[in-house]
Amino acid sequence: MKVAIIGAGVGGMASACRLAKLGCEVEIYEKNSKAGGRLSNFQENGFRVDTGPTLLLMPWVLRRLFEDLGRKMEDYLELKQLHPIYRIYFEDGSRIEPSSDAKKMIEEISKISKKDADAYSRYLADYRKYYQIALSEFIEKNFDSPLDMLSLRSISALLSSGALRDMYSKTGDYFSDPRVRIAFSLQSVYIGAAPTKLPAVYGLIPYVEFTEGVWYPKGGLYSIAEALIALCNELGVRIHTSRGVERIMVEDGVAKGLALADGTKAEADAVISNADLPYTYLRLIDERHRPHMTDSKVLSLKTSCSAFMLYLGIEGEVGLPHHSFILPSDYLKTFEDIFDRKAMPQKPGIYIANPCAHDSSLAPEGKSIIYVLIPVPNLSSGIDWKKEAPKLREIALRKLEEIGVKDIEKRIVMERVFTPYDWKEAYGLENGATFGLSPHLLQSAAFRPPNKDRKIKRLYFVGASTHPGSGIPIVLLSAELIEKRFRDDFGLG
Numbered sequence: 001m002k003v004a005i006i007g008a009g010v011g012g013m014a015s016a017c018r019l020a021k022l023g024c025e026v027e028i029y030e031k032n033s034k035a036g037g038r039l040s041n042f043q044e045n046g047f048r049v050d051t052g053p054t055l056l057l058m059p060w061v062l063r064r065l066f067e068d069l070g071r072k073m074e075d076y077l078e079l080k081q082l083h084p085i086y087r088i089y090f091e092d093g094s095r096i097e098p099s100s101d102a103k104k105m106i107e108e109i110s111k112i113s114k115k116d117a118d119a120y121s122r123y124l125a126d127y128r129k130y131y132q133i134a135l136s137e138f139i140e141k142n143f144d145s146p147l148d149m150l151s152l153r154s155i156s157a158l159l160s161s162g163a164l165r166d167m168y169s170k171t172g173d174y175f176s177d178p179r180v181r182i183a184f185s186l187q188s189v190y191i192g193a194a195p196t197k198l199p200a201v202y203g204l205i206p207y208v209e210f211t212e213g214v215w216y217p218k219g220g221l222y223s224i225a226e227a228l229i230a231l232c233n234e235l236g237v238r239i240h241t242s243r244g245v246e247r248i249m250v251e252d253g254v255a256k257g258l259a260l261a262d263g264t265k266a267e268a269d270a271v272i273s274n275a276d277l278p279y280t281y282l283r284l285i286d287e288r289h290r291p292h293m294t295d296s297k298v299l300s301l302k303t304s305c306s307a308f309m310l311y312l313g314i315e316g317e318v319g320l321p322h323h324s325f326i327l328p329s330d331y332l333k334t335f336e337d338i339f340d341r342k343a344m345p346q347k348p349g350i351y352i353a354n355p356c357a358h359d360s361s362l363a364p365e366g367k368s369i370i371y372v373l374i375p376v377p378n379l380s381s382g383i384d385w386k387k388e389a390p391k392l393r394e395i396a397l398r399k400l401e402e403i404g405v406k407d408i409e410k411r412i413v414m415e416r417v418f419t420p421y422d423w424k425e426a427y428g429l430e431n432g433a434t435f436g437l438s439p440h441l442l443q444s445a446a447f448r449p450p451n452k453d454r455k456i457k458r459l460y461f462v463g464a465s466t467h468p469g470s471g472i473p474i475v476l477l478s479a480e481l482i483e484k485r486f487r488d489d490f491g492l493g
């Protein structure tokens with residue numbers, strides 16, 4: 001069976017390998033000059049800078065990919081667990097360094113609130129249950145229709161995991177100090193949403209961090225993309241870079257292959273789009289073939305926030321942990337600015353990575369890298385990024401100075417900026433929405449656009465904007481769900 005995949009992101013490459021293992025002949029067509037998608041990096045003057053992901057969660061999902069393909073992850077990647085997980089700088093001068101060691105975590109919470117520290121064991125016990133329920137009922141399972149959520153089992157799973165409340169308010173069941181509550185909900189930015197707008201079940205992200213840890217692959221996160229490329233090569237998957245797809249060919253309601261930007265065609269028995277789902281419908285499928293997903297329906301889907309990025313090469317050491325967050329005291333207001341006012345956050349939350357803290361191979365001797373990510377409104381806000389980018393850069397540099405990175409401006413030897421325009425341009429993300437479709441309740445699990453088109457036969461989706469959602473491990477799970485689909489639909493394996 002011939003399968004054509006649009007896009008060599010994590011989802012495209014992982015599903016390609018899984019299907020090749022089942023005996024399919026798989027070709028990936030990628031518009032960019034290198035594979036990896038948002039899991040990318042650049043190299044300049046001896047710096048090797050990750051541009052997208054910096055934290056690896058749920059490493060067991062990545063390990064399972066290698067095992068399912070009959071390989072050992074250790075032969076491809078060297079993973080290191082980070083201690084502490086990160087440092088959070090609050091505006092009042094207090095700090096917390098979450099840890100995946102429960103004893104240390106309790107000590108850290110105690111520095112802020114003894115009462116909240118006492119609640120940690122109860123939190124762990126509850127979330128252990130929610131995690132198992134969420135994995136089996138919502139995450140590792142294909143959905144065909146929202147009606148699939150109407151089973152008694154699903155409804156009781158939804159209710160027991162508190163999915164009908166929001167992530168931030170759920171933290172109040174355990175903790176009362178606002179800083180602790182933020183430490184247990186700031187992770188909503190990993191998927192581009194406000195903690196007050198996400199179902200409480202996403203509170204599993206901090207739980208996973210605080211129990212399974214945060215991991216780092218030597219050489220940077222792009223090493224994961226390189227490992228996936230190696231797997232593709234070994235399994236006979238051909239990745240055609242710099243070969244963009246212009247159209248999915250549909251005949252009599254069946255996907256027949258791809259029309260490429262260079263004028264050639266790639267016929268196939270099935271098509272999988274790893275390009276972002278809204279973009280795939282809007283730009284790659286003629287509207288007459290999709291009465292169920294008209295332009296207006298696709299445009300009514302909510303997209304995540306975007307991200308302003310600053311990548312710096314610095315003379316000397318940075319003196320920060322691998323990951324840090326610098327948060328304003330009115331952190332939740334940042335999200336009102338981003339999502340409700342659609343305006344530049346007046347006091348942004350800032351994430352900083354200092355990857356050289358664990359990996360000196362990423363920079364020339366005596367130099368370091370600083371990676372800055374600031375969540376910002378997506379392009380639906382109409383913000384003029386030519387005007388705003390320099391202002392945000394100034395804010396970021398000032399905050400870095402405040403937390404101890406002295407004379408930063410003078411020490412910059414390499415600099416690149418990425419704005420929401422770049423996310424749209426580089427990866428076809430509608431509205432420059434860095435994390436794809438928003439994961440709020442009505443776009444999660446069975447309510448998220450499914451990975452199998454409802455009308456066009458033999459058309460599938462893999463990646464951040466289909467089920468289960470965004471983030472490397474979750475996209476890897478989406479590739480597992482594609483394998484399940486192909487086993488069921490085509491009797492493979």
Ligand SMILES: Cc1cc2nc3c(=O)[nH]c(=O)nc-3n(C[C@H](O)[C@H](O)[C@H](O)COP(=O)(O)OP(=O)(O)OC[C@H]3O[C@@H](n4cnc5c(N)ncnc54)[C@H](O)[C@@H]3O)c2cc1C
Pocket residue numbers: 006007008009010011012029030031032035036037038039051052053054055056057243244245246274275276307373426427428434435462463464465469470471472473475
């Ligand atoms: C700044 C940033 C920070 C992040 N941090 C983390 C983190 O710390 N940890 C984590 O787990 N996740 C993180 N993520 C999320 C993670 O990167 C994504 O969820 C994941 O990489 C998405 O993979 P994907 O396979 O869905 O799609 P993508 O990576 O978007 O890949 C899709 C591919 O399709 C290609 N394509 C698009 N249109 C066409 C076309 N017409 N023809 C051919 N090819 C096409 C694109 O070029 C791209 O290569 C971060 C993302 C960003 C952007």
